[in-house]
Amino acid sequence: MTAQQTLVAVFAGVFATLLVASAIAALLRWRLAVGAASATIDNLDARIKAWWVMIGCLAVAFWIGPAGVIGLFAFISFQSMREFISLTHTRRGDHRALLWSFFFFLPLQYFLIGIDWYGLFSILIPVYAFLLLPITSALGEDTTRFLERAAKVQWGLMICVYCLSHVPALMTLEIPDYEGRNALLVVFLVLTVQSSDVFQYVWGKLLGQRRLSRNISPSKTVEGLVGGVLTSTAAGVALWWMTPFLPWQAALVALAINVLGFFGGFVLSAIKRDRGVKDWGHMIEGHGGMLDRVDSISFSAPIFFHIVRYWWVP
Amino acid sequence: MVVARLTAAVICGGAKLLTGVRAVWCGCSPEPRRRVYFANHTSHGDFVLIWASLPAALRHRTRPVAGADYWLAGGLRRFLVERVFRAVLVDRTPGAVPAGRNPVHHMAAALDGGDSLIIFPEGTRNLGEGLLPFKSGIYHLAKVHPEVEFVPVWIENLGRVMPKGSLIPVPLLCSLSFGQPLRIAPEDDRTSFLARARAGLLDLAPASD
Numbered sequence: 001m002t003a004q005q006t007l008v009a010v011f012a013g014v015f016a017t018l019l020v021a022s023a024i025a026a027l028l029r030w031r032l033a034v035g036a037a038s039a040t041i042d043n044l045d046a047r048i049k050a051w052w053v054m055i056g057c058l059a060v061a062f063w064i065g066p067a068g069v070i071g072l073f074a075f076i077s078f079q080s081m082r083e084f085i086s087l088t089h090t091r092r093g094d095h096r097a098l099l100w101s102f103f104f105f106l107p108l109q110y111f112l113i114g115i116d117w118y119g120l121f122s123i124l125i126p127v128y129a130f131l132l133l134p135i136t137s138a139l140g141e142d143t144t145r146f147l148e149r150a151a152k153v154q155w156g157l158m159i160c161v162y163c164l165s166h167v168p169a170l171m172t173l174e175i176p177d178y179e180g181r182n183a184l185l186v187v188f189l190v191l192t193v194q195s196s197d198v199f200q201y202v203w204g205k206l207l208g209q210r211r212l213s214r215n216i217s218p219s220k221t222v223e224g225l226v227g228g229v230l231t232s233t234a235a236g237v238a239l240w241w242m243t244p245f246l247p248w249q250a251a252l253v254a255l256a257i258n259v260l261g262f263f264g265g266f267v268l269s270a271i272k273r274d275r276g277v278k279d280w281g282h283m284i285e286g287h288g289g290m291l292d293r294v295d296s297i298s299f300s301a302p303i304f305f306h307i308v309r310y311w312w313v314p
Numbered sequence: 315m316v317v318a319r320l321t322a323a324v325i326c327g328g329a330k331l332l333t334g335v336r337a338v339w340c341g342c343s344p345e346p347r348r349r350v351y352f353a354n355h356t357s358h359g360d361f362v363l364i365w366a367s368l369p370a371a372l373r374h375r376t377r378p379v380a381g382a383d384y385w386l387a388g389g390l391r392r393f394l395v396e397r398v399f400r401a402v403l404v405d406r407t408p409g410a411v412p413a414g415r416n417p418v419h420h421m422a423a424a425l426d427g428g429d430s431l432i433i434f435p436e437g438t439r440n441l442g443e444g445l446l447p448f449k450s451g452i453y454h455l456a457k458v459h460p461e462v463e464f465v466p467v468w469i470e471n472l473g474r475v476m477p478k479g480s481l482i483p484v485p486l487l488c489s490l491s492f493g494q495p496l497r498i499a500p501e502d503d504r505t506s507f508l509a510r511a512r513a514g515l516l517d518l519a520p521a522s523d
Contacts, residue, residue, distance in 0.1 A: 078485075082334065086487035092441070092477040098484040276521055281487060282336060 003181040006242055010187055011059050018055065021048050040205075046286025054284075054293070058190065062183055067114070069186060070168045074110040079290040080298075081106065081160035083280040088152045088271075093140025097133040097153050105129050105157060109165050116172040125162040130154055159268070159298050160291065166301040173305075175244050175312050184242040189304050192236040192254050193261040193296050199235075200228025200262070217269050229258045244312050253307060257300035264299025318397040325398065326366035326373075329359070333475060333488040337367040340518070341494030342465060344369050348430055349463045349495065350421075351376070352452055354445055354515060355434035356473030364432050364467055365399065367490050377424055378432040379417075381406040402431065418454040425459050435511065441478055445516060448508045456498035456507060463495035464511060468518035491518040 025044050032038055061068035085098060105125060112121035134150040167189065171182045204224025212220040236254025240247045268291065272280065281289020329335065351364060361378035368376055382403040385395040395401045402424045404417035421431055433455075435448040456464060468491040476483040496514055498507055 082485055082487055085484075086471055090474065092474075095474070095477050095480050095484065098486075099482055102484060103482075281334075283334075 003183065006181070007062055007183055007187070010184070010191075010242065011055070011062075014055055014191070018048065018052055021051075043286055048286075050284045050286050062187075066168070066171045066183075069171060069183070070110050070114050073164055073168045074106065076290060076294055077106055077110075077161045077164045078102070079283065080164065080280075080294060081156050083283075083289045083291045084156040084160050085153070087275050087277065087280060088156070090149050090152060091142055091144065093142030094137050094149050094153060096136045096140065097150075100133060100136060101129070101153060101157050101161075106161050109161055110168070113165055113169050113172065118172065121165070121169065125157050129157050133157075159295075163298040163302050164294060166305040167297060169305055170301075170308070173309055173313050175308070176314065178244045178312075181242075185244075185308065188236070188239055188243050189257065189301065190297065191239065192232055193257055193300050195235050196228055196232035196258040196261050197265070197296055198228075199231040200224045203227030203231070213266070216266060216273055225262060229255070229262060232258050244308075253304070256307065257304050260300040260303055261296030264296040267299070268295040318393075321394070321398045325362060329362055329366040332483055332485055333363065333472065334485075335363055335367055335488045335490060337490045337492065339492045342463075342492060344372055344492075346371055346375065347463060348425060348428065349376075349465050350425070350431045350433060350452070350455065351465050351467050351492075352433050352435050352511065352515065353467040353469050354519075355436045355439050356441070356469065357439065357476060359472055359476065360434065360469055361399075361401075361432050363469060363472055363488060364490060372430070375428065376430040376432060377402050379404060379421055379434075418451055418458065421451070421455050422458045425455075425462055435508075439473075439478065441473070444519075445512060448512055450504055450508065452511060453498075453504045453507050456502075460498050460500075463497060465495045466493040466511065466515040466518060467491065468493070468515060470520060493518045 025041065025048055029038075029041050029045070032041065057072060061072035064071075081102065085101075090098065109121055109124055112124060133153055137146065137150055137153070167186055170185045170189065173182060173185070175182070200220070201224070203226075204219070204221050207223040207227060208221035210222045211218070212222055212225060233251060233254045236258070237247055237251045240250035243250055243253075245253060268280075272278065279288030280291035283289050284293060287293050353360060353364060361380070365373060365376065365378055378399055378401045380395055380399075380401040380403055382405050385391050385401065385403060395403065402420050404420050406417075421433070424431060433452060435452045436446040437449040437451075438446070440446045452464070456462070469488065470491070471486050471488040474484065475486050475488065493514055496510055502510070
């Protein structure tokens with residue numbers, strides 16, 4: 001099968017899974033007494049609807065090609081950074097740093113990925129933005145909580161732009177015997193990590209007993225985490241045929257990115273907890289904001305990119 | 315008329331796109347009642363954001379209160395403030411205010427006409443945190459119209475979108491929190507009413523760093 005046919009087959013499979021999920025949700029709602037409301041089922045419905053839209057957008061992006069994937073993730077980064085910065089207090093002195101972040105570093109990062117300049121896109125934000133943005137903030141002459149503010153802007157750029165940009169960056173890797181099939185690597189990453197979120201939620205609802213972390217994530221349970229990570233690792237192994245990995249390698253890689261994905265959500269929850277909010281935004285009904293959806297990908301994407309680059313690109 | 319309507323639609327759409335504004339009605343709901351919405355003032359775009367977030371039916375009967383000295387200077391501003399926003403223009407020059415041109419008088423007249431108002435009791439843009447001391451206009455207005463509800467509205471983040479002195483906005487997410495309405499009580503004097511209004515507004519502010 002050509003890469004194109006594989007992609008179509010994979011998306012067909014995903015849409016079929018969504019159909020099953022929608023059917024199950026409809027069944028659960030039908031079994032509910034007429035007129036009774038259930039917050040859980042409403043939430044489930046909203047989540048599944050949001051998944052339809054998100055998978056649809058991903059499918060369209062892939063259909064357009066590498067430019068579509070870059071454009072989609074540039075938009076995701078933009079919206080995520082909006083949510084991140086909106087919730088973390090910065091002051092007037094940071095205005096120019098924020099302008100540089102949104103209107104210079106973000107587009108430049110994605111442009112560099114588009115032209116496949118690895119040497120620059122891998123260090124643009126951790127080195128150049130890291131050094132230049134505090135300079136603009138310092139020139140703003142406002143020293144109140146200066147270090148905190150500079151760190152917040154850098155974190156926003158790192159998590160929302162640098163880390164997420166490693167997803168479309170996967171398309172630039174030159175893997176022998178895998179030419180033209182890089183889109184499948186992106187699908188592997190997104191499916192494995194996002195399914196981890198979904199399975200953690202499902203296992204948590206089914207078997208959840210012991211709370212994981214009272215302070216940071218009140219609703220996550222140990223059972224949900226273990227069940228979710230193991231199931232999604234199995235799902236990753238089941239997808240080994242569309243990657244350049246052998247099944248045992250796919251298992252290890254999937255385990256690594258799932259564990260990191262969980263910690264991505266965990267760390268960002270710690271930030272949310274400090275601000276006293278449950279979600280980063282409200283763009284996606286049933287899930288919260290954009291950042292709530294991609295926090296796990298933001299932690300796993302760079303590691304996945306470098307694992308593949310180190311072991312599979314000569 | 316059509317140009318005014320079109321401009322209004324463009325402005326509302328633009329404001330929502332730039333700020334992703336979300337209106338949270340925590341203390342009341344968007345009913346077509348006569349109200350005075352009072353909010354914190356951090357940016358020139360404050361009243362535009364509140365105005366744009368109201369449902370269309372309410373928006374057509376809600377008039378922002380704006381300073382005549384700023385808005386009547388220039389053709390475009392006049393057009394915007396008179397035809398698009400239908401603002402109540404008040405004279406802000408302190409001191410020489412002849413009888414009949416009293417700001418409270420204008421605002422009360424607008425309320426008499428069945429419209430709701432959007433006012434900023436701080437009087438001027440607050441470039442810092444928290445709230446500046448309230449001016450007494452809101453108290454005098456409440457005394458003239460004790461039956462009208464005063465709804466506090468907290469605007470979050472707009473001051474960071476385009477701070478004073480900047481030209482390009484940062485596309486941050488703004489939120490509007492509409493709180494519990496308050497009415498002036500017979501035993502309220504200037505100090506107690508202003509204190510209650512101020513507390514009602516501060517209650518809506520999120521925890522600061």
